[in-house]
Amino acid sequence: MTDWFKVWFDTDYYHLLYNYRDEKEAEQFISRLCQTIQIPSTAHIIDLACGRGRHARILARYYGLVTGLDISSSSIEFAISQQTPGTQYYVQDMRKSYGYHVCEAVFNLFTSFGYFDTLEEHELTLYHVYNALKPGGIFVFDFLNPVPVRSGITPSEHLTIEGIRFDISRYIEDQKVIKEIVVHDRGRIHTFFERVQLFDATLLQKLFRKVGFRISSLFGDIQLSKFEENSSPRIILIAKKP
Structure with a gap:
């Protein structure tokens, strides 16, 4: 099956449809996450599936260097046109390696996962996250709750x-x-x-542990409230590489 996201994400229609996204809400969410994970302000962060860079630009207020990676060349071109100090952007398929021990944290936000046809592709994505992190590195993962x-x-x-x-x-x-x-x-x-695969919290944690992560926290919304399987809108996992 064709990778739908390669087509859709590179259209102006995609950005027009989702242009309503709340910047203040994103800023508050990222601020809470940064306070929670407590990594040094000098850290190198990867924003995986960064889109046009709105989260990367916010993250750059907290950390020394933020690298935004996205499969959409048009999104990366836009992000570069809006580039702020401490950010850099590259076209990257998350199913392929982007380095070993290169960063202190990887952020994957607002359901930028679950796009692929096979479980193996999703596992491969998680392996590349794990490999990119330095020992002790943090993976911040935000996904819809399928229930x-x-x-x-x-x-x-x-x-x-x-x-x-x-x-x-x-x-x-x-x-x-x-x-x-x-x-x-x-x-x-x-x-x-x-097309987004409906991974539940139990399966996601199993996949994370399979690649070597230790789960530090599980939250259920952007206020970082306790996760409730039947009612929480999000699955927000904080995982650590030993």
Whole structure:
């Protein structure tokens, strides 16, 4: 199957649809995370699946160097155009190695995981995170909680943004939440998909431990509240490389 994210993430439609994301909320979330993990301000951080760099720019306020990695070349080009001191950006597939013992922490935020067709690809991604970290390094991982997603999925939604109509359908199939996005733009119709594997907290922790991580904390939302399997919107794992 074609890697849907390589197509969708490189379109202007993707960025237009998700342009509403709350910057203040992201700043507060990252501030809480940085206070929790307590690594030196001189640290090198990798923002894995950095998109256009909004989280990397925030992280750079806390740490000496932030490297943003993303598979979308257009997103990386934009991030470079908005580059701030202490940041650098590269095109990178997270299923491939980006170094050994090169950083003190890796951040993977706002469900930037679960995109691949096989479990092996997801395990490989985690191995590369583990390898990139120095001993004692921290992995900060933020993912949707599939339990409330399954019970509260919105089947359809229709949005018009800057004159472009988005018809969105959502459904669950083969343990994945699938979003079909039909774009109507000046008489032309384009169809895109998002497919995210519904990993639960138990399986994620098992995968983390398999590659060698030790789980330090498990939170359930961006306020870093206690994780509740049936109601928490997020699975936020803090893991450490021994």
